[in-house]
Amino acid sequence: GLFSLAAFYTTVNHIKDLPMHGGREVAFVGRSNAGKSSAINTLANHVRLAYTSKTPGRTQHLNYFSLGNDGYIVDLPGYGYAKVPPEAKRHWEALLSTYLQKREELSGLIVIMDIRRPLLELDETMLDWFATTGKPVHILLTKSDKLSRQQSTLTLMKVKAYLAENYPQCSVQLFSSLKKQGLEEAEAVIAGWLKA
Numbered sequence: 440g441l442f443s444l445a446a447f448y449t450t451v452n453h454i455k456d457l458p459m460h461g462g463r464e465v466a467f468v469g470r471s472n473a474g475k476s477s478a479i480n481t482l483a484n485h486v487r488l489a490y491t492s493k494t495p496g497r498t499q500h501l502n503y504f505s506l507g508n509d510g511y512i513v514d515l516p517g518y519g520y521a522k523v524p525p526e527a528k529r530h531w532e533a534l535l536s537t538y539l540q541k542r543e544e545l546s547g548l549i550v551i552m553d554i555r556r557p558l559l560e561l562d563e564t565m566l567d568w569f570a571t572t573g574k575p576v577h578i579l580l581t582k583s584d585k586l587s588r589q590q591s592t593l594t595l596m597k598v599k600a601y602l603a604e605n606y607p608q609c610s611v612q613l614f615s616s617l618k619k620q621g622l623e624e625a626e627a628v629i630a631g632w633l634k635a
């Protein structure tokens with residue numbers, strides 16, 4: 440699959456250090472604990488390719504993974520930590536908003552949301568920042584195994600309806616790292632963006 444050659448590439452802490460790799464990239468973003476590193480690791484079939492530090496202030500970097508000739512995956516810093524010093528918050532906002540709005544190599548954005556708490560305030564902030572680019576967004580409603588099939592389908596429908604109204608460039612699917620649900624669908628979206 441697309442992710443079979445995934446390997447750590449580089450870590451970036453400042454916009455000026457973004458790599459000039461000449462390829463395309465797809466970024467993953469989400470609230471801390473939503474399941475972002477699990478989703479990346481599941482897609483890559485690696486136990487610990489993506490590693491999220493749970494310490495606020497140590498989470499302000501962008502981690503790049505190479506997919507061989509197919510492009511790059513960028514693991515963006517998580518958000519929503521309870522206690523983040525104001526200075527760290529400003530750095531994070533500047534880094535994320537600039538990256539999302541200005542990075543030409545970025546083909547599309549994967550937003551990870553816990554299916555039990557989708558579309559919280561900072562999730563929408565990400566969608567708003569990125570919407571200015573007109574590039575596509577795909578949401579993974581993770582931990583879908585935590586809800587019944589009926590409940591997860593209902594949530595998916597509600598989120599779809601909300602996106603159609605407010606963020607028409609956004610698509611959404613169910614995902615579970617635990618049950619390996621939704622891998623093919625997510626991989627197809629990412630492969631399409633990297634090839635487009």
Ligand code: GDP
Pocket residue numbers: 469470471472473474475476477478491517581582583584585614615616617618
């Ligand atoms: P991150 O902070 O967004 O990178 O979140 P992690 O990937 O570290 O996951 C946070 C917690 O949620 C961990 O305890 C994971 O084991 C758990 N988790 C992640 N994905 C799933 C999933 O699909 N199903 C279930 N049941 N738990 C998950």
